[in-house]
Amino acid sequence: MPILELDGVTKAYKDQVAVDHVTFDIQKGSIFGLLGPNGAGKTSLIRIITTITGADDGKVIFDGEPLSSHHPEQIGYLPEERGLYKKMKVGEQLLYFAQLKGLSRPDALKRIKGLLGRFEIGDWWDKKIEELSKGMQQKIQFIATIVHEPKLIILDEPFTGLDPINTNLIKSEIRKLNQNGTSIIFSTHRMEQVEEICEDIVLINKGKNVLEGRVADIKEKFKENVFHLEYEGQLPDILNGDFHAERFGEQALRVRIEEGKNANDLLSVLIKHDLAIKSFREVLPSLNEIFIKQVETIEHA
Amino acid sequence: MHKFWLIFKREYLSRVKKKSFILVTLLTPVAIAAFSAVVGFITAMGSQVELEILVRDESGIFEQSAPENGRINYTFSQKDVEDLKRTYQEDGYNMLLVIPPVDELDQRTFNGMYYSPDKPSLSALESIEGKIARAFREAKIRQYALDEKVLEGLRTDFDLENGEIRDNPTEKKAGKLNIIIGTVLGGLMGFLMYMVIFIYGGMVMRSVMEEKVNRIVEIMISTVRPFQLMLGKIFGVGAVGLTQLAIWLVLIPVLLTVVTLFLPGGDPQSMAQMAEGMQQVPTEDLDDFNVNAFIREFFGMNWGLILPVFVLFFFGGYLIYSSMFAAIGSSISEDMGEGQQLMLPIVMIVLVAFYMLFPVLENPNGSLAAFASIFPLFSPIVMPARLAFDPPIWQVFLSLVLLAGTVVFFIWLSGRIYRIGILMYGKKASFKEIGKWLFYKG
Numbered sequence: 001m002p003i004l005e006l007d008g009v010t011k012a013y014k015d016q017v018a019v020d021h022v023t024f025d026i027q028k029g030s031i032f033g034l035l036g037p038n039g040a041g042k043t044s045l046i047r048i049i050t051t052i053t054g055a056d057d058g059k060v061i062f063d064g065e066p067l068s069s070h071h072p073e074q075i076g077y078l079p080e081e082r083g084l085y086k087k088m089k090v091g092e093q094l095l096y097f098a099q100l101k102g103l104s105r106p107d108a109l110k111r112i113k114g115l116l117g118r119f120e121i122g123d124w125w126d127k128k129i130e131e132l133s134k135g136m137q138q139k140i141q142f143i144a145t146i147v148h149e150p151k152l153i154i155l156d157e158p159f160t161g162l163d164p165i166n167t168n169l170i171k172s173e174i175r176k177l178n179q180n181g182t183s184i185i186f187s188t189h190r191m192e193q194v195e196e197i198c199e200d201i202v203l204i205n206k207g208k209n210v211l212e213g214r215v216a217d218i219k220e221k222f223k224e225n226v227f228h229l230e231y232e233g234q235l236p237d238i239l240n241g242d243f244h245a246e247r248f249g250e251q252a253l254r255v256r257i258e259e260g261k262n263a264n265d266l267l268s269v270l271i272k273h274d275l276a277i278k279s280f281r282e283v284l285p286s287l288n289e290i291f292i293k294q295v296e297t298i299e300h301a
Numbered sequence: 302m303h304k305f306w307l308i309f310k311r312e313y314l315s316r317v318k319k320k321s322f323i324l325v326t327l328l329t330p331v332a333i334a335a336f337s338a339v340v341g342f343i344t345a346m347g348s349q350v351e352l353e354i355l356v357r358d359e360s361g362i363f364e365q366s367a368p369e370n371g372r373i374n375y376t377f378s379q380k381d382v383e384d385l386k387r388t389y390q391e392d393g394y395n396m397l398l399v400i401p402p403v404d405e406l407d408q409r410t411f412n413g414m415y416y417s418p419d420k421p422s423l424s425a426l427e428s429i430e431g432k433i434a435r436a437f438r439e440a441k442i443r444q445y446a447l448d449e450k451v452l453e454g455l456r457t458d459f460d461l462e463n464g465e466i467r468d469n470p471t472e473k474k475a476g477k478l479n480i481i482i483g484t485v486l487g488g489l490m491g492f493l494m495y496m497v498i499f500i501y502g503g504m505v506m507r508s509v510m511e512e513k514v515n516r517i518v519e520i521m522i523s524t525v526r527p528f529q530l531m532l533g534k535i536f537g538v539g540a541v542g543l544t545q546l547a548i549w550l551v552l553i554p555v556l557l558t559v560v561t562l563f564l565p566g567g568d569p570q571s572m573a574q575m576a577e578g579m580q581q582v583p584t585e586d587l588d589d590f591n592v593n594a595f596i597r598e599f600f601g602m603n604w605g606l607i608l609p610v611f612v613l614f615f616f617g618g619y620l621i622y623s624s625m626f627a628a629i630g631s632s633i634s635e636d637m638g639e640g641q642q643l644m645l646p647i648v649m650i651v652l653v654a655f656y657m658l659f660p661v662l663e664n665p666n667g668s669l670a671a672f673a674s675i676f677p678l679f680s681p682i683v684m685p686a687r688l689a690f691d692p693p694i695w696q697v698f699l700s701l702v703l704l705a706g707t708v709v710f711f712i713w714l715s716g717r718i719y720r721i722g723i724l725m726y727g728k729k730a731s732f733k734e735i736g737k738w739l740f741y742k743g
């Protein structure tokens with residue numbers, strides 16, 4: 001069952017269409033990548049999901065109900081542009097956000113204390129935000145995002161400005177939340193992180209969704225029958241007929257197999273010539289390549 | 302509603318708990334009291350001249366009147382003037398006074414001389430002159446064999462009173478004093494409104510800007526509606542203003558009383574002496590300005606109407622203008638210059654209202670006063686100023702109704718600008734642009 005269903009969602013501003021008939025579902029308990037180049041309409045889409053703005057057209061269904069103003073209490077949103085009240089103390093600030101999200105004061109207190117402990121910053125309660133470094137502020141912001149135990153968490157570029165240690169801390173926290181059943185939307189253009197974290201993605205460009213599905217399926221779909229081969233010894237001169245090969249370093253090749261042939265055909269030829277094969281694997285395109293390719297195709301179209 | 306209270310509470314507490322707020326709120330009355338104490342002290346010191354005067358009265362008139370000794374002591378001598386001029390300082394006198402012989406009392410002005418190493422103060426001189434003149438007047442009365450009672454009987458005054466109020470026995474007397482109190486009170490209330498609009502309206506604007514620049518607003522409005530956030534802010538800051546004004550309303554009079562009671566120069570005797578020194582003030586005015594009458598008039602004013610109506614106008618004016626400031630704060634980002642440009646129309650409206658106070662107080666029931674106190678952008682400043690003059694009650698009610706409508710309209714209008722403005726970055730906000738925002742869909 002999907003936590004969020006978007007059906008033909010459209011939002012136009014005076015001079016441009018920011019979101020153009022976007023349709024996709026996010027399954028409960030998944031980590032969903034919302035990808036797109038700058039200005040693609042990701043933020044506009046997120047603002048619709050968080051009820052900051054309303055869609056001009058289309059339907060948004062949250063957990064089986066049409067999205068309405070009480071749903072934000074079940075959503076946690078970490079915007080790309082972070083913001084905290086600089087003069088407020090860490091504890092007060094978290095308490096304020098938690099209560100705005102509908103927690104009672106005692107509940108909020110208990111959860112905040114727990115979270116601060118988990119992030120090993122239990123003694124920060126009385127520190128003012130302006131006394132903290134940027135990375136530390138980001139931890140506080142992350143806690144503010146998850147303190148009310150939302151069903152859906154939207155993270156917009158959550159790792160920018162974090163050092164590797166804190167990046168890992170947040171990453172494992174995201175996984176933990178996900179294991180407990182929280183659905184997560186992860187918006188970014190850092191593709192290696194998407195491959196690492198997300199199961200499903202949607203790619204938005206110029207307000208339209210141009211690509212969606214499981215990461216594995218998409219890679220499968222965009223693969224180009226290229227294989228990576230490492231060998232020892234002298235390479236026989238056999239490969240420029242049915243197989244298109246390119247050198248890839250000293251003792252390695254990239255071979256594209258034409259339509260109608262398969263990997264076994266290539267291997268049998270090689271074995272026939274007694275080549276010592278060290279490794280052989282299919283090269284799947286990285287999301288980065290798919291992303292660039294998709295965006296460029298659309299640009300030129 | 303719950304969220305509105307949370308926002309209200311945060312806006313209120315975060316300001317009230319600030320050190321700068323506590324300092325300003327407590328120190329302002331202390332500063333005012335200290336200032337008046339210093340002024341009072343200086344005046345008292347100035348008036349506490351103690352003079353030892355040696356008088357050579359060749360006319361005998363002043364000596365005969367046997368002037369009372371107080372802070373100024375008169376000692377009479379019959380010695381030769383030239384001798385006295387040489388010795389009066391050695392004998393411990395500050396001043397030598399020479400009154401020449403008088404042959405003919407039948408003249409208006411008499412002359413004498415004083416000799417003194419230091420320049421005596423004007424008030425001291427006037428006090429001495431007054432005493433001598435009184436002695437001469439008494440001598441004249443004796444010479445003409447006039448009856449003091451007849452003379453008293455010649456003093457004549459004529460007062461004009463408000464006939465309409467006289468005819469209506471339930472109303473209190475509305476004399477000149479009433480008009481003076483009304484003018485001062487009206488001016489004060491009008492000025493207070495003017496200050497409140499700029500101080501607390503500006504506070505709302507800065508607070509909105511801070512949230513926008515710090516990008517907190519995006520988190521906030523993914524949780525609460527922009528309108529709730531704006532209202533929470535406006536009311537929170539308004540409550541801060543009320544707290545501050547309430548504290549001042551109690552502390553300032555208390556501290557001022559303490560200062561007058563405990564400071565030299567505050568006691569009645571020296572007050573009287575100061576009044577004596579202030580001969581420049583025409584005596585007729587002082588006769589009218591009798592403290593008891595003032596207190597009677599002051600407490601006789603229609604406070605049952607003035608106070609609640611003032612509070613209503615106070616809220617109305619604050620809400621209209623602070624919501625405008627909130628809208629402006631949401632439209633600009635870091636650039637304060639842009640804000641000033643947008644603020645100009647508001648500043649002009651408030652200034653026009655403020656300058657209307659002067660003609661209105663001059664003629665508190667004229668047609669300008671009636672218009673300005675009913676037109677809702679001016680009424681929060683002008684109507685409180687008119688209240689002390691018993692304006693027609695229907696005008697007060699009409700003005701309140703219009704004000705309430707305008708408050709609702711401006712909060713709605715600002716809300717529409719605010720919800721768009723807070724999410725707009727990098728766009729230069731002009732009036733045309735802001736006008737478009739009004740019609741954006743949610």
